[in-house]
Amino acid sequence: MITTLVFVLGGCNDAASEKKNEEPSILFESVTVIDAKSGERANYNVLVSGNKIIEVSDQPIESPPNCTIVNGKGKYLIPGLWDAHVHVTFTPGLEQAMFPLFLGNGITSIRDTGGLINEVVPWKEKSIKEPNSSPRLFIAGPLLDGHPNVYDGSPGRPEISVGLSSEEEAIEMVDSLAAAGVDLIKSYEMLSPKMFKTILATAEKHNLHVTGHVPLSIDVVEASDAGLRSMEHLRNLEMSCSSDFDSLLQARKQMLAQGKDYLGGTLRSEIHSAQRMHAFKTFDEQRASKVLAALKKNGTWQIPTTALTTGGINRLYENEDWKKTFEFLPETIRANWIEAANKAAEKQSSEISVAHGKWVLKMVKKLKDSQIKVMAGTDTPIGFLTPGFSLHKELEMLVKGGMEPLEAIESATLLPAQYFKVQDSIGTIEKNMIADLVLLDANPLSDITNTRKIIAVVRNGSYYNRKALDSLLNSN
Ligand SMILES: [Zn+2]
Secondary structure (H helix, E strand, C coil): CCCCCCCCCCCHHHHHHHHHCCCCCEEEEEEEEEEEECCCEEEEEEEEEEEEEEEEECCCCCCCCCCCEECCCCCEEEEEEEEECCCCCCCCHHHHHHHHHHHHHEEEEEEEEECCHHHHHCCCCCCCCCCCCEEEEEEECCEEEECCCCCCCCCCCCCCCCECCCCHHHHHHHHHHHHHHHCEEECCCCCHHHHHHHHHHHHHHHHCCEEECCCCCHHHHHHCCCCCEEEEEECCCCHHHHHHHHHHHHHHHHHHHHHCCCCCHHHHHHHHHHHHHHHHECCCHHHHHHHHHHHHCCCCCCCCHHHHHHHHHHHHHHHHHHHHHHHHCCCHHHHHHHHHHHHHHHCCCCCHHHHHHHHHHHHHHHHHHCCCCCCCCCCCCHCCCCCHHHHEEEHHHHHHHCHHHHHHHHCHHHHHHCCCCCCCCCCCCCCEECCEEECCCCCCCHHHHHHCCCCEEEEEEEEHHHHHHHHCCCCC
């Protein structure tokens, strides 16, 4: 549970309390400002008043009354970070811990990519009602799946999807989600091409992006041509980049037709086990170039979730430093994770998971070279990816895959803001932007893992010093 927070809302000057009209303000002096638009600006002053950045200048700024002055010498100020692939309601008992863990790690905006609508809406409402102590939350509602649906509530597959039976049902569902206030729609793997396209068309009417696991029944290029706005985990891209892509698709369609009585999770696993390794082995550079060119042309963004998809290589479940992040989880969840981590560590990584990890890192470079827009997202709390901490691992893996540190920062700041068309208010450090900021003790451009060296976070103008961040992290 969240205990009383020790955060500082400005207020270094007692005389200010007499001046009721003065908003609390924060002045960062002589700080190095870094954002994806202007790069690195050394020795700048940044003034925050209320919930806005009101001045960014290389000239001295006079501190107003009621101002917190922060000496920024040798420090680095970056925009508040995003985790663009999160499931806030995936693990019962962990929901309450999510927001403090994100804020405590400098993540001021999140994109929830799947949860039942009645379960995610209250968190969205909380983030709107309490913007100074919650990350900004964008929600997709449930995964829209066909039959049998994958996340159906069976063991290991929490119920975060709906299985749709007809195009009418799909239209009704998208209409109702739009009415409930979702920010995007998520399509899933068991949809037929027809249902998938119906979802795309209905979402477009509501001006909502559709992000997806590309359905198994359709090729990635066809899904992109049909208007899929973004793809999660590079899912099923490997099958479309194989020299055998056509016969793999035909075989998949057959398995889908024959597996109607299976559990969705079982059927999907069988298909992946039958095709994935073969797809990695028959990766075709020319075919991949064509697929990536289509994604670029259509503006289909990618969320490769590299911290998750390199799981078989990184083996975070046996990494003692990583396991220390479990200490910030609620007690019962922590015990479950430790038990599951110990079990996972006993086994060798499968050949397929190692091949998958290597392929994903190779693809990060290809996405960059193809100028395809990428967002940093982690899939937390899946795969032992501790909320908040996992975003910093994601940034590290994006750089390992071939991004420059500033590009990795862009993927977690400016690009997600552009994705939701809120780049005029967040994502960069400029005058009139909302004050979502992270102050670092070392330069993230010389080493991306320096994004973990957080001295302070500003969320909607509220200043959290290190002590306040620690109490957020320890509040669960
Ligand atoms: Zn996910």
